[in-house]
Amino acid sequence: xxxxxxxxxxxxxxxxxxxxxxxxxxxxxxxxxxxxxxxxxxxxxxxxxxxxxxxxxxxxxxxxxxxxxxxxxxxxxxxxxxxxxxxxxxxxxxxxxxxxxxxxxxxxxxxxxxxxxxxxxxxxxxxxxxxxxxxxxxxxxxxxxxxxxxxxxxxxxxxxxxxxxxxxxxxxxxxxxxxxxxxxxxxxxxxxxxxxxxxxxxxxxxxxxxxxxxxxxxxxxxxxxxxxxxxxxxxxxxxxxxxxxxxxxxxxxxxxxxxxxxxxxxxxxxxxxxxxxxxxxxxxxxxxxxxxxxxxxxxxxxxxxxxxxxxxxxxxxxxxxxxxxxxxxxxxxxxxxxxxxxxxxxxxxx
Amino acid sequence: xxxxxxxxxxxxxxxxxxxxxxxxxxxxxxxxxxxxxxxxxxxxxxxxxxxxxxxxxxxxxxxxxxxxxxxxxxxxxxxxxxxxxxxxxxxxxxxxxxxxxxxxxxxxxxxxxxxxxxxxxxxxxxxxxxxxxxxxxxxxxxxxxxxxxxxxxxxxxxxxxxxxxxxxxxxxxxxxxxxxxxxxxxxxxxxxxxxxxxxxxxxxxxxxxxxxxxxxxxxxxxxxxxxxxxxxxxxxxxxxxxxxxxxxxxxxxxxxxxxxxxxxxxxxxxxxxxxxxxxxxxxxxxxxxxxxxxxxxxxxxxxxxxxxxxxxxxxxxxxxxxxxxxxxx
Numbered sequence: 001x002x003x004x005x006x007x008x009x010x011x012x013x014x015x016x017x018x019x020x021x022x023x024x025x026x027x028x029x030x031x032x033x034x035x036x037x038x039x040x041x042x043x044x045x046x047x048x049x050x051x052x053x054x055x056x057x058x059x060x061x062x063x064x065x066x067x068x069x070x071x072x073x074x075x076x077x078x079x080x081x082x083x084x085x086x087x088x089x090x091x092x093x094x095x096x097x098x099x100x101x102x103x104x105x106x107x108x109x110x111x112x113x114x115x116x117x118x119x120x121x122x123x124x125x126x127x128x129x130x131x132x133x134x135x136x137x138x139x140x141x142x143x144x145x146x147x148x149x150x151x152x153x154x155x156x157x158x159x160x161x162x163x164x165x166x167x168x169x170x171x172x173x174x175x176x177x178x179x180x181x182x183x184x185x186x187x188x189x190x191x192x193x194x195x196x197x198x199x200x201x202x203x204x205x206x207x208x209x210x211x212x213x214x215x216x217x218x219x220x221x222x223x224x225x226x227x228x229x230x231x232x233x234x235x236x237x238x239x240x241x242x243x244x245x246x247x248x249x250x251x252x253x254x255x256x257x258x259x260x261x262x263x264x265x266x267x268x269x270x271x272x273x274x275x276x277x278x279x280x281x282x283x284x285x286x287x288x289x290x291x292x293x294x295x296x297x298x299x300x301x302x303x304x305x306x307x308x309x310x311x312x313x314x315x316x317x318x319x320x321x322x323x324x325x326x327x328x329x330x331x332x333x334x335x336x337x338x339x340x341x342x343x344x345x346x347x348x349x350x
Numbered sequence: 351x352x353x354x355x356x357x358x359x360x361x362x363x364x365x366x367x368x369x370x371x372x373x374x375x376x377x378x379x380x381x382x383x384x385x386x387x388x389x390x391x392x393x394x395x396x397x398x399x400x401x402x403x404x405x406x407x408x409x410x411x412x413x414x415x416x417x418x419x420x421x422x423x424x425x426x427x428x429x430x431x432x433x434x435x436x437x438x439x440x441x442x443x444x445x446x447x448x449x450x451x452x453x454x455x456x457x458x459x460x461x462x463x464x465x466x467x468x469x470x471x472x473x474x475x476x477x478x479x480x481x482x483x484x485x486x487x488x489x490x491x492x493x494x495x496x497x498x499x500x501x502x503x504x505x506x507x508x509x510x511x512x513x514x515x516x517x518x519x520x521x522x523x524x525x526x527x528x529x530x531x532x533x534x535x536x537x538x539x540x541x542x543x544x545x546x547x548x549x550x551x552x553x554x555x556x557x558x559x560x561x562x563x564x565x566x567x568x569x570x571x572x573x574x575x576x577x578x579x580x581x582x583x584x585x586x587x588x589x590x591x592x593x594x595x596x597x598x599x600x601x602x603x604x605x606x607x608x609x610x611x612x613x614x615x616x617x618x619x620x621x622x623x624x625x626x627x628x629x630x631x632x633x634x635x636x637x638x639x640x641x642x643x644x645x646x647x648x649x650x651x652x653x654x655x656x657x658x659x660x661x662x663x664x665x666x667x668x669x670x671x672x673x674x675x676x677x678x679x
Contacts, residue, residue, distance in 0.1 A: 131447060137416050168415070341491060
């Protein structure tokens with residue numbers, strides 16, 4: 001996305017007025033507009049399968065990924081569009097992936113749930129809730145084994161904390177951390193629901209940080225709607241994990257403004273008033289207001305950002321729409337490196 | 351060439367690969383301090399240290415999943431399953447993650463992870479510890495499934511697995527660990543996947559098998575040759591996926607009869623796939639329907655007499671061979 005920014009004229013001494021914050025605001029606005037565009041295109045039938053948007057949780061993605069170095073690796077679940085954009089994937093190619101086009105970042109083979117962009121540090125995009133946690137812990141081990149100072153960030157929701165692979169990965173990360181061999185930040189995106197099942201109904205112990213501490217991994221709870229808070233924790237934790245090779249967990253308390261997936265229209269599991277109440281704490285509004293208050297960010301500045309975001313999202317949609325679908329031959333590539341498949345549904349004896 | 355056991359061949363393959371490539375490491379339950387339930391990794395902790403010989407908790411999804419992550423980041427992990435039965439605990443990590451991440455990422459990562467360990471019945475380990483999983487894993491695209499029948503193949507195929515770019519389910523036969531055979535000394539000796547082998551030449555019946563049942567089939571073939579002058583051509587598949595059927599077809603073109611032998615259950619088993627492939631490709635060459643010799647369709651019992659009834663033995667193979675020859679009296 002465009003990183004155009006301007007110097008604020010007032011209160012430049014406040015660290016909150018560093019140009020980076022307005023960049024992050026613009027990124028979050030773009031993520032919001034991008035996600036809204038995906039919802040529209042899903043309803044038009046241009047995007048198939050499942051679609052899980054990040055609206056309401058933007059500060060967690062942008063606040064942590066902006067604290068990383070190039071070469072660091074991010075794993076996440078299927079609510080993964082924002083991570084790709086934050087990491088610097090081309091939004092046009094992200095949208096093309098959702099459209100199932102050859103120009104998609106996974107060649108149109110993964111779709112919304114499996115965004116993957118190794119060049120920019122995104123290592124998936126996984127569709128089995130909690131299934132990616134062991135992979136992320138193993139990646140962290142590999143990075144330390146190879147004596148790099150790269151670290152891993154692994155995003156997952158509160159709903160992922162009840163599956164076996166969560167516990168097995170946490171325990172092994174805790175153990176490997178004792179040897180300084182697991183530089184990973186686990187990020188719980190605690191949006192209060194495992195799909196439609198409320199935290200109190202899916203977790204016997206609702207203090208999620210306490211559950212992580214059981215694996216000797218230090219945790220810290222942060223207001224996931226406030227990017228200043230998220231980034232503040234991230235800066236410190238990223239440095240610490242990089243230095244020590246020990247895992248750390250950030251529990252970011254948040255709320256998803258949209259349904260679980262694009263097909264979750266009725267949302268019978270949560271009252272409208274609850275959604276409205278949480279919408280009052282919009283991470284974009286919180287950052288915008290702070291920048292307006294302290295740094296003199298003007299409505300015009302914000303409007304310009306929003307216009308750029310809307311245009312860039314529309315541009316991504318246009319690109320995706322106009323891109324060609326994958327060639328039929330692509331069906332059989334990337335299955336394995338050697339001894340790949342051939343067309344089995346044609347009768348070879350004809 | 352030197353005579354070595356199947357067990358030592360596996361051990362040697364891993365150690366030679368660890369010596370030549372620092373990216374190779376091993377994870378598993380009690381492989382280090384305890385030195386391995388089957389002692390395949392004995393002494394390795396001392397030689398390679400705890401960063402490369404990783405004792406894990408009893409957590410198969412954890413150890414296989416972390417190994418997949420390591421493989422995606424440039425290492426070549428080998429995960430030892432105490433028995434392959436336990437890999438079912440990690441089925442999601444194997445079939446949903448290891449086998450699919452290359453594809454859904456559009457080919458952005460290699461996943462050179464080897465999951466290896468013993469499987470099969472025969473020593474009264476009963477229902478949860480006696481299974482054979484080649485058709486279960488062989489069903490999924492995105493990985494290779496290998497089942498060696500000899501010490502030389504165990505070594506050569508394992509080296510191919512470790513040096514490759516894809517997930518490999520390396521299914522060892524617990525009953526063959528003590529079996530001895532000639533193994534080439536060359537440290538670069540490898541056996542490619544997808545190359546079936548004619549283990550014994552013959553003109554009357556084609557017998558197709560792999561792993562321990564291949565050895566049993568060879569014994570039966572010798573007996574039939576001596577006792578009754580029936581000459582079986584025995585084909586060792588070596589890898590179930592990729593599956594190399596060409597030597598099978600060539601053999602059936604000569605014998606016009608085929609028997610497939612496997613230890614696992616009959617429904618949806620490897621023999622079903624092989625038999626169907628023969629029928630599809632060679633229908634006009636066949637003088638009899640392809641016969642299957644398999645285990646009984648029950649969980650493995652403990653009692654020795656019942657276990658013997660549940661697994662294939664020589665007489666069943668002989669019966670099947672004579673059946674396709676219309677020679678059962």
